[in-house]
Amino acid sequence: MVRRYIKNSLVRGCVQIVRRPMYILLMVIMPLLCAWFLMDLMKTGSVERVPVGVVDLDDSGISRQVSRRLGAFQQVDIKRRYHNFEDARQALMRGDIYGFFFIPEDFEESALGGRQPMLSYYVNYAYYAPASMQFKGFKTISVLGNAGVVQTMLRMVGMRDGEIMSALQPVSTHVHMLSNPFTNYNFYLSTSFVPCFFALFVLLVTAFSIGMELKSGLCRQWLRTSGNDMWLAIVGKLLPQLLLFTVVGWTIQFMMYRVYDLPLNCPPSHMLLAMPLFVLANQGFAVMMFCVAPNFRYGTTVCTLLGMLSFSFCGFSLPAESIYPWVQSISYIVPVKYYFMLSVDQAVNGLDLYYSRYYYVALIVFAVAPFLLLWRLKRECENPVYVP
């Protein structure tokens, strides 16, 4: 008897997916498309060749040398040279350039005469990533410009090149960017945003598929198919989705780690195992929301709200330690936070599985927790009330 109920529930779950093209669209096509979109968008990796301008009011040998050297930098691309400050400012306002380098009048004369001329660089920080790159380029050229002049002077007094180097820069720093030596932007954003995108689809589809039962009034039929057992009904509905989502998730992981070469410094099995747990955790989270608020609109709204906010409060761009503590604590209620920390530990930093144990456990807890509250959903299913 139980076997028949299991079979019926599973068949019902599968039929639902197949009958509505929207499910296939949102479970297979869109997650893959969105993952591809993000990774393809940033496939060049680093933000460079930022369009900038140069205002050279001096037009002397040294000033031209400075702007020529600036032009040779990878970080910036000199789009135009302006003859006055105002033109450059207008171009900045129009959005033609992201910043400009300003060389004042009598620059050469002041430099040679020891009157300390000032090089200024105007950077539009409304565009965050290009601004950082420009800053790097402008700062380096300013420091190098200064160093160049000092180097010439020190050579004149008879210092050797090795001594000059240590005099100019007494402390040298070696920065080891672990697992991302080229500061590839795609590594940052895709490691966090692609799973978050995927989680949003799992949340929405799970919420929608349960909500539609409530809305269409077919929830009694849904319960009957599983012998009035809510537990079985949920499993029957979500198991086919879990299988499909897991396959899609693995495909996304394949794209991430093999096609777009994101860092994978752990045995692949660690991430492969994490994927079904991640899907289960999100499904569990959506079911939990429906158990807490057994109503189509509220359940779906909460899932959407948290799914969308996850992109911000999980600490993908502003690190978690810098976010307000109370906002930070909210981020611990969504599964994607744990998956993100897990993938950073495992895939990016290649730590032992031991350090990520709690994240795996958290994902399992998300999957199991709603079963404690299923009675609320069952009560709603027996007496559905649709609030438009």
Add this chain to the structure above:
Amino acid sequence: MKKVLTDIFRVCSRELHLVFKDEGVLIFFFLLCAIYPVLYSIIYNPEVVRDEPMVVVDDCRTQFSRDFVRRLDAAQGVRVVGYAASMQEAREAFSQKRAYAVLYIDRDFSADVVRDGKQGHVSLYCDMSVMMRYKAFLTALSDVQQEVGNELHAHTIEPFISQKGSIIKSRQVPVGNTAMGIASAVLLFILPLVLQQSMLLGIGMLHGGSIERRRKNGGVDPMAIEAGTMATVLGKTLCHLVIYVLPTIYVLHYVPMMFGFPQHANVWHELIIAVPFLIACSFMGQTLQAVVNERESVFLLFVFSSVVFVFLVGASWPRYLLSTKWHAVANCVPSTWMCNAYVLMQSGGAQLHHVAHYWRMLFAFAYCVERFVNRRRYRIWQERSAARPDALLRYDLIKNGIN
């Protein structure tokens, strides 16, 4: 002409009636616009990264190396949480997330720099999972490196070049977002996007409601107004414009004011640029509503597009680096034009004539969508539903497995 105007007015007033009768749509049109920008602003409000934990392995153990570490600890972005005896111990702290970076100071660091006049070496091992974190460590380290270098110059270089300080000075002038914070940069892109997405969701839900009414009434929507295609489209657009006056002022003007984001634009200029944007959004909403078959499917179909649009406007990944195909896609979304124009105005202090191109593109977009996509689709849809009113009902039955 008079009939068209009357029809536009009738469609508009019916649409207004439907909006204010529908709690779900009101949530999208008003509550979403009221809450989302505030939530996002609160999340990003700390603006900059402060006190990222770092652990130090100091093999030098001299006054000079301790002073170097103290300076790092005093930097805004870094907090030295402790010394580790070895790299192994530091790695353990890193693995347990007690620190996100390890600074290794060479054994000969102080002797090289202070005594022998050589270059001293320090190594930074940095977690690369979040870019701002890495940037905080890097900035702090290079600032301290420069500061220490400048102090040492006083002994090594200045006697030879007979000048105090550097020969060429340099300074950075941040434009617009003078705090150089992430909220002031990202939020200005997100604000107009919230308006667009809330409108798309609301329009989609209204259409879903209309489809559901048709289903129940044998293919006829009792609340629909019999009017020509153009009058229907323009009437609805007028309604959306009227509804969005308040949310637009609130989102574009008051939210930046509340959170102290750059605010160089005049409120009238904001409203002027918002007019073609809202028209374009309304037309786009009325085009995309075709994919909505019931009220709640808007959640599934439209919500995720927000993230796609955030990337297309150039908030995270600059627009000039987009490949041709993504550039083309981005150009077909009103938010791309509006967000960039808004950022230039709010942050860069651009006037209307600076962003005239964006303004024209919004109008061009609105016209093209209305003329070539929306109007045609409406016409076909009206013809189909007139020819076979029960098509929707049949589809609904098949979908739910009822033969």
